[in-house]
Structure formats: structure tokens, C-alpha cells
Amino acid sequence: ERAREILERAEERGDNRLGVEAMGLLDAYGIPTPEGTVAETPEDAVSAAQDIEDDVVMKIVSPDILHKSDIGGVKVGVSPEDVYDAFEDLVTRARNYQPDATILGVQVQEMVDLDSGTETIIGMNRDPQFGPLLLFGLGGIFVEILEDTETRVAPVSEREATEMVEGIRSAPLLRGARGRDPADREAVVESLQRLSQLVTDFPAILELDVNPLVAGPDGVQAVDVRLTVD
Ligand code: ADP
Ligand code: MG
Structure with missing residues (x-):
């Protein structure tokens, strides 16, 4: 523990x-x-x-x-x-x-290799009405500009986590558009599920952001985190 x-x-x-x-x-x-x-x-x-x-x-x-x-x-x-x-x-x-x-x-x-990876964000915001809302989107500057995110209430199933990752408009970027190496989307899905478990186990966590979660061709790296607790 x-x-x-x-x-x-x-x-x-x-x-x-x-x-x-x-x-x-x-x-x-x-x-x-x-x-x-x-x-x-x-x-x-x-x-x-x-x-x-x-x-x-x-x-x-x-x-x-x-x-x-x-x-x-x-x-x-x-x-x-x-x-x-x-x-x-x-x-x-x-x-x-x-x-x-x-x-x-x-x-x-x-150092994490940002050239071969894509900066994404995974996070959670506890909503008074809906409960813990998990979020996935592109990280870095894109997150604010594009407003291209998917949210689901935690805990999420593997299927829901996959829908989040495949559901953003920029998903083709992760699939390797324009000659980029495809990102390891399964590892992103797994991280979302693990984050879902974390915020389910600790209701005292009110909000949490991993920004960026760098999605490389071979796995992910959580480079930065911030959270608020009750
Ligand atoms: P903050 O969001 O508080 O400004 P971060 O830890 O997210 O701080 O760092 C800001 C940016 O610096 C990241 O979005 C990323 O582009 C870059 N960066 C941070 N840590 C690393 C790392 N370990 N390897 C490569 N780039 C990094
Ligand atoms: Mg950051």
C-alpha cells in the first residue's frame, strides 16, 4: 500500500x-x-x-x-x-x-523521447453529479486548442477505455498518420484502466491529471502528474 x-x-x-x-x-x-x-x-x-x-x-x-x-x-x-x-x-x-x-x-x-511519441493526457475530475469522470485527449498545446477529448465515468471497462482512445477526432495521429510511428494504443488503454482503478480505490482524490502521458511506439511514459485531494 x-x-x-x-x-x-x-x-x-x-x-x-x-x-x-x-x-x-x-x-x-x-x-x-x-x-x-x-x-x-x-x-x-x-x-x-x-x-x-x-x-x-x-x-x-x-x-x-x-x-x-x-x-x-x-x-x-x-x-x-x-x-x-x-x-x-x-x-x-x-x-x-x-x-x-x-x-x-x-x-x-x-529524458523521454518526445520525437517518436505523442503527448497525450489522461485525467480524472470528480463531478458532483456524475462521479469520477475520466478524460483522454491529446496533451501539450493541443488539449486546449482542439478541445478534442473523450470522457467516461470510472470505473471503465477495457472496451470503454478503448472507445475513449479510438474516439477522439485526432485518433488517426495515434494510428500513425503521415508516416509517423503508430503509438502503442493498447498501452494507453491499459493506463486509462489503471488510472480508473486508482481513482476508484481513493475517493479522496478529487482531480488528477497526467499531462503528458507520452505514447510511444513501444509503451507509454507518464512524465508529469498533479492532483488534488480532499
Ligand atoms: P508542467 O506541466 O508543470 O509545466 P511538465 O513536467 O509537464 O511540467 O513539463 C513540461 C513539458 O516539458 C512537458 O509537457 C514535456 O514537453 C517536457 N518534459 C517534461 N518532462 C520531460 C521528460 N522527462 N522528457 C522529455 N520532455 C519532458
Ligand atoms: Mg505537465
């Missing part, structure tokens, strides 16, 4: 909004996440990057900053020798944005 522990720890801190520190929740439900840890010091960040043995992505971890890139809180493609300074820079940016922000650290995360 690692998932329960993560939610309890947040409750003890008094946070009802969680970010990437809740990646473990997805992990516990078998939704693939890139390798990553939350470093509390620049030294920890350097050693986390050494474990990854490649360029990394670094993100500010703060319950007060949920849209990290809006404040310059995400650095993609950081080389090992830049990790130390990047840590300090991210913390400085967060402090400049909100001097009294709670800063839990900096996430050091493995």
Missing part, C-alpha cells in the same frame, strides 16, 4: 495539492513512469543524475507551483556538469515567483 502512504504523507504536510512527488502513485498502479527522484540538495541532484547516466530533465517540486514551466521551473536536456547550477537556478526562480513557497526539492528525471 505504497499509494496510501504517499497520500498520507501529503496529508500530514497539510498539502491538498500534489505534483511530481506523487509519481509513486502512478508507479504503484503500474502506470509506467520515467526513472526519477526528488533531490533536496544540489549534491543529491548530481548523484541522481549520475545514476541516470545521461542528460536529464529537472523540475521544481513545490505544492505552490503546479504549472512548473510557467515559471521556468522545468529544464529539459540538462547535461551532468550543469546539474548543480540548474538546481540552484530552479530554486531561485521559484523563490522569485513566490518568496514563501514551500519547496520540496527538484525532481531529476530521465
Whole structure:
């Protein structure tokens, strides 16, 4: 019950909004996440990057900053020798944005190949009338522009999850339009079902977004998460 522990720890801190520190929740439900840890010091960040043995992505971890890139809180493609300074820079940016922000650290995360994958979003919003509404759509900038999403009430069957993935207007993009590699749509369907299970098991989760869930030709990677708990 690692998932329960993560939610309890947040409750003890008094946070009802969680970010990437809740990646473990997805992990516990078998939704693939890139390798990553939350470093509390620049030294920890350097050693986390050494474990990854490649360029990394670094993100500010703060319950007060949920849209990290809006404040310059995400650095993609950081080389090992830049990790130390990047840590300090991210913390400085967060402090400049909100001097009294709670800063839990900096996430050091493995790079995910966005060129061969498509950014999608899976999420849940608990509706007072309908209950937990699961959502699927394209992620990144497309989600707002196209308003191309499918929703179903959780828990969803495999068939309903498949309908969601195949039902968006942009589905041909996932099937490999214009010479792109087809995305692993079965893995997307599976992730939706696993998310459905997670929000069914924890009614205290009021809303949750995985954005992006990168759908590659060979599986998916949940790169970012945020959620609100009761
Ligand atoms: P936020 O949504 O809070 O701004 P994200 O973690 O979603 O922060 O990061 C913003 C964007 O940076 C993502 O939509 C993605 O394009 C890119 N990105 C984030 N993490 C990775 C990663 N591990 N590999 C490659 N690109 C990433
Ligand atoms: Mg995001």
C-alpha cells in the first residue's frame, strides 16, 4: 500500500495539492513512469543524475507551483556538469515567483523521447453529479486548442477505455498518420484502466491529471502528474 502512504504523507504536510512527488502513485498502479527522484540538495541532484547516466530533465517540486514551466521551473536536456547550477537556478526562480513557497526539492528525471511519441493526457475530475469522470485527449498545446477529448465515468471497462482512445477526432495521429510511428494504443488503454482503478480505490482524490502521458511506439511514459485531494 505504497499509494496510501504517499497520500498520507501529503496529508500530514497539510498539502491538498500534489505534483511530481506523487509519481509513486502512478508507479504503484503500474502506470509506467520515467526513472526519477526528488533531490533536496544540489549534491543529491548530481548523484541522481549520475545514476541516470545521461542528460536529464529537472523540475521544481513545490505544492505552490503546479504549472512548473510557467515559471521556468522545468529544464529539459540538462547535461551532468550543469546539474548543480540548474538546481540552484530552479530554486531561485521559484523563490522569485513566490518568496514563501514551500519547496520540496527538484525532481531529476530521465529524458523521454518526445520525437517518436505523442503527448497525450489522461485525467480524472470528480463531478458532483456524475462521479469520477475520466478524460483522454491529446496533451501539450493541443488539449486546449482542439478541445478534442473523450470522457467516461470510472470505473471503465477495457472496451470503454478503448472507445475513449479510438474516439477522439485526432485518433488517426495515434494510428500513425503521415508516416509517423503508430503509438502503442493498447498501452494507453491499459493506463486509462489503471488510472480508473486508482481513482476508484481513493475517493479522496478529487482531480488528477497526467499531462503528458507520452505514447510511444513501444509503451507509454507518464512524465508529469498533479492532483488534488480532499
Ligand atoms: P508542467 O506541466 O508543470 O509545466 P511538465 O513536467 O509537464 O511540467 O513539463 C513540461 C513539458 O516539458 C512537458 O509537457 C514535456 O514537453 C517536457 N518534459 C517534461 N518532462 C520531460 C521528460 N522527462 N522528457 C522529455 N520532455 C519532458
Ligand atoms: Mg505537465
